[in-house]
Amino acid sequence: MSADKKTTLAPTIISLEAEKLQAEASFKARVVTSxxxxxxxxxxxxxxxGETYxxxxxxxxxLVLTK
Known part of the structure; x- marks a missing residue:
């Protein structure tokens, strides 16, 4: 693998991880026990x-969810 490929892969991995962390931080689901x-x-x-489940x-x- 050339040096150029290593430098192009690293930012991609970092940006994907940053996007994942940002998505987790912005999404706060309500937690309810069954x-x-x-x-x-x-x-x-x-x-x-309009549908019944x-x-x-x-x-x-x-847990089973049926329509």
Missing amino acids: KDLLGESKSLVIQHE HLRATKFGK
Whole structure:
């Protein structure tokens, strides 16, 4: 590999890492536990853009989202 290729790769790697860090810093998602979200019934109906979805917890502790 020539010296020219090394110098062109380094800024690309640094800029990609900087973009990733900037995206993580600007995006702060709200955190909700599944217990708080689903409640005692362990299921929830979600209305999204005119569609109905069902979110439920299985007996094995997995979450399933169906339309």
